[in-house]
Amino acid sequence: MAAILLTFVNTLGTVLYLAMLGRVILSWVNLSETNPLRIIIFQITEPILAPIRRVLPRMGTLDLSPMIGIILIRAIQEIFKRLIST
Numbered sequence: 035m036a037a038i039l040l041t042f043v044n045t046l047g048t049v050l051y052l053a054m055l056g057r058v059i060l061s062w063v064n065l066s067e068t069n070p071l072r073i074i075i076f077q078i079t080e081p082i083l084a085p086i087r088r089v090l091p092r093m094g095t096l097d098l099s100p101m102i103g104i105i106l107i108r109a110i111q112e113i114f115k116r117l118i119s120t
Contacts, residue, residue: 047111053078054104
């Protein structure tokens with residue numbers, strides 16, 4: 035049971051990490067708001083990024099929330115790994 039839970043946490047963490055990375059890449063590319071890939075990535079990442087943006091002050095045009103999101107995802111993933119492994 036622990037192995038299945040660990041696999042799930044790892045998979046979920048990886049998917050969220052890749053979605054965040056995709057969101058960063060999409061911010062550099064001018065992609066239509068109706069593009070299905072953009073819509074999916076925004077639907078996955080916005081529930082994570084919106085609360086971070088409310089707390090994190092803007093630094094001009096630089097949005098650091100994806101970086102904080104990636105750090106939080108990896109930290110939570112590591113905490114779950116350690117809790118499950120013990």
